[in-house]
Structures are given as C-alpha cells and as structure tokens.
Amino acid sequence: MKNTSLILTLLCAACNMSVTEANESAASNTMPEAQPRPAAPAPDPYAFVIVPEPTGAPARVEAILQAQVALDRAGFSPGVLDGKEGMSFTSALKGFQEARGLPANGKYDEATAKALLGDRPQPATWLVTIPAGFAKGPFFNVPKGLDKQAALPALGYRNLLEKLAERFHTKPEVLVALNQPDTKVAAGTTIRVPAIANQPVARIEGDERGWGETLAGLGVAKDQPQADHVVVDKSDGVLRAYDSDNRLIAQFPATMGSQHDPLPIGTWEIKGLSRNPDFHYNPDLFWDSSAKDQKAVLKPGPNGPVGVVWIDLSKPHYGIHGTPEPQLIGRTESHGCIRLTNWDAARLAQMVKSGVKAVFQE
Secondary structure (H helix, E strand, O other): OOOEEOOOOOOOOOOOOOOOOOOOOOOOOOOOOOOOOOOOOOOOOOOOEEEOOOOOOOOOOOHHHHHHHHHHHHOEOOOOOOOOOOHHHHHHHHHHHHHOOOOOOOOOOHHHHHHHHOOOOOOOEEEEEOOHHHHOOOOOOOOOOHHHHOOOOOOOOOOHHHHHHHHOOOOHHHHHHHOOOOOEEOOOOEEEEEOOOOOOOOOOOOOOOOHHHHHHHOOOOOOOOOOOEEEEEOOOOEEEEEOOOOOEEEEEEOEEOOOOOOOOOEEEEEEEEEEOOOEEEOHHHOOOOOOOOOOEEEOOOOOOOOOOEEEEEOOOOOEEEOOOOHHHOOOOOOOOOEEOOHHHHHHHHOOOOOOOEEEEEO
C-alpha cells in the first residue's frame, strides 16, 4: 500500500548462545547432535509498539481526552474519543459516578477525577508504530446502497486511517488533529493516538469467522464482566449492563429507534449472538428502501449495516449491533434496533449470552 499523508482538516494538536554438552561416556571424537532451533513466533499484526516521547517534547495536557480514555477503559464508554465535553461524555461520567457511589451529576469534578484516574494517571495519548500486518488491508470502496454493497466480497474498512480510528476508539478527523500535517499513515510509521492498549488475539474454540482477530483489531479484551441483564434507556440514550446483584458494570451510548421504527418498549430476551455476521437485506423491512431493491446477502465487515456483531432479541427483526458510522451514535435515528460503536458492541458481546434479559424503557 502506498504511503498516504494525513490531510489537515482540523487544527493540529500535536507538537510535533546455548551450548549442548556431549555425553561423557561417548567417544571423545563424537560431536553432539545439533538441535533444531524453535521457530520464531509470527509477529502479532495487532501489537502496536509504543514509542517514547521525543526528548524535550513539552508535556501534553488534555484533561477531557484523558478522562474519556479512562472512562472507556473502565467500561463507561463516551463513544468516540474526541476530547470534547459533549452529551456522551456527560452520560459516561454519570454512569461511572453511579457505579462508584459518587453524586451522579455528570460533572468532571475533583472527586470523580480521583476515582477515575487513581494515583498514577494514564496519558491521554501516546505515540505508536503501525505494524505491517495491520496496515496491509484489504481495503474497500464501500458504496452507500445496500444493494450495491451486496456485490462486495467483504464490507471492510475503506482505508488505513479509518481502520486506525476504530482501533483507537475515535474517528479519522481526531487522528488528523492529533498529528502533524505531513504525518504518514503506513506500515512502520509513527503516529499519535488515544491511549487504548493492545489486546492479544483471543483464542476461541470454534471461531470460524475471526472473532479473536476482530477483538484485537478493535482493542477489546476477550474477558469481560458478565451481565445478568441490560437496560436500554431512551431518555438517556444509553445501554446499561448490570450484574446479578443489580450493580452497574458498564454503560454505552446508543442510537435507538425512530419515528418510523420506534424503540419497542418492554422486556425482551437475548436469543443469541452472531459475530462477524452476514447481513440478510430484505427491503420489505425498511421503510426507506428503494422500489428497485431486491433481497440480498451482504458479507461481513465493520462497514456493514450491523457492524461486527448482531445480538438477537426475542422481538422479531430487532437486535443490538454495531455500526459503520461511530461518530453518529446518539445523533441519528435507527430502524428500531439499538446501535453501538463497533468497539462497544464487541465489548457488550463478550458480556452477554442467550437468556440475558433486555429491558427497553422510556
């Protein structure tokens, strides 16, 4: 893949031997048999190398982005990490405060910062080197129409910048702003990203669709706390996960329903999960479909209509799923389903299983 330059569309925020002994009873002229060397492990295509900051570089103080990264790490997602004090950030703070027994006022006050960051706060961003395996693609020109998407072999990322953005839980424009305008996006180059840690490729029995790779590619750990039930709250625009003691253990911003396809208020049940799913497009189920559209099967990929995972509900045709446009979560309508960013949907998929109750409320 050719190097491509980041186009500066936002204000740049960056400154710039072992020995084998012979058997003593053997003849003196007998040489020990050579031992084969173990094969070197293959490089992990998802392991980004953290690069030390240049000597003399000024300290980077980005309090809101640092808080967003810490909230994401704690399981209280602010959605896209962008360093802005928006609605999703406030909701994430409220969820974290509730879970920690703090006043749930949505303010990033001293008590909340102390509980969130601890005694040794992690940075908001760090410099990483892009692994060759991560950068190789393939990448796709994904059209808007679902009928046209059905012709693609996969619904993967459009380019490396988009793939990097999802890996670090942000959007391409934020990566542009965090780096200098002449920064290259290619294998072996160094860029500044939100400080989302590496996750190893998970080994999962029966994983035929590369879910372990998907988790690593999204910076999501395989092991997550297990949810007893989830609550989708329309008034707050979030999905909350609770354990068996009714303690709040995670929260994610969500898009839910529309005037044409309202959120189905009531108590439902998770019937199953489909990771890296095919999408069966039936235009009869979409009020905004074209009369020319026909039924089609779309191949898996993060840019598919339901992103990387479909969590099926007992309400027919409804589910919780990912999205190809994470920056629109909470800002647009859906066809009645509950839509999360791909990284949040992947995390939730590791927390739930068939039989988990899903409560949808106003």
